Every structure is written in C-alpha cells, then in structure tokens.
Amino acid sequence: MRIDVLTILPHLLESPFSDSIMKRAQEKGHLELVIHNIRDYSTHRQRSVDDYQYGGGAGMVMTIQPIADCIEQLQEEREYDEIIYMTPEGKRLDQGTCNQLSGSKNIIIICGHYKGIDQRLRDIYVTKEISIGDYVLSGGELAAAVLVDAVVRLIPGVLNNETSALTDSFQDNLLAPPVYTRPEDYKGHKVPEVLLSGNEKKIQEWRFQKSIENTKKNRPDLLED
C-alpha cells in the first residue's frame, strides 16, 4: 500500500514510522510512505499556507492552492482509493474502518492545522473525514500516525504469527482477554489455573468469558452493536 501524507510539520511524522512494525512494513515492501511538506507546494512569495477566514473570527484557515496542487500532482501519477482528511469533525475511527482501509492500494491523508482547511478542499477532493476521538489535537499529524499504524498492521504479511491481529481487541466487537507470562506466582498473585492446564478447549472458553466480562465492564456499548 502507498500512503501519501500532506502536512506542514513533516518532522512530526518521522519517528512514528521509523521503528518496530511500521519500519519493518516499509522494509518488507508492504508500505510505501511518502510525506509531503505542504509548504513546498505553495506558490506564494513567502511559501505561506494559511490565511484569515472570511467572515472574521479567530484562527487561520489552510489555503486551497498548495494542498490542491499537491493532490492533483499525485493524482496524475496514480489513482487513489481514498483522500482522507483528519479532523475532529470526522467519523470516529474504529476497527471496521481500519479493516476496510487496509485493503486499499493508494491513500492520501491530509493533516489540518489552525482552524482547518478551506471547505472547498473538502468538497472537491476529500472522500473520507476521520476523527480519532472526541477531543481536539493541535494538528492532524498525531491522528494520521494513529490511523496509519492501525491500518498498516492489518495488511496481510505485516504482522507475524506472534503479533497476529486476529486476537486483537475489537476484531469481533469484544475487548481482548487478560494475558499472563512468567512467573506463575508473583508475590502470591497467581496465574489463573486454567491457563496452566494445557486444555485448549477450556482455555478458549475462559478467554471468551473474560473477553465478555471486560467488554461488559469497560465498553458495554460494543455489546449493544
């Protein structure tokens, strides 16, 4: 999958993708990540990327020209499945959307700043608006990093057996069950007996029960879906 990220703060996006699973996904050829500095596309004398909002009010708006030019240049080179705008006004990200996006070939992600991008960019180019939660970040970069991580780990071949996404929370609308490792007894706090039993069927049943208990306790809304 190729992902093009449009940002005014490219450095913010370097570290999340230069380690661990995201790094390996790129090395193994599952992910081609290209970060574009929106400022590089500005035709303004001072490479400006924002302006005052019509109608007045505090906060600048990201202008159409540099973002539109960047998108159009990319669209000349390949077709994009989605052009995503990261915004708290978007649809809340969930595992279902991540699963769906993980089947894409090419995606553009736009990171907003200030009051956001000019509405006409949204009207003309954006195909999906995504929020990572009901809170406001200083910019879309961290949200984009969250989205890319959550999507890329679902591309077949990115995770190995040990890190398989199949047993993650949310894959079946349930939270994951608790996990334990050595020692068996930590200062009197013991690993549940069933996990030491070697009885695969009992272990699966226990894990399923615990998943339901966890979901009832922390996310009852998932069970209603």
Ligand code: ADE
């Ligand atoms: N930009 C600022 N806040 C955001 C959020 N919660 N989700 C996505 N993009 C954002």
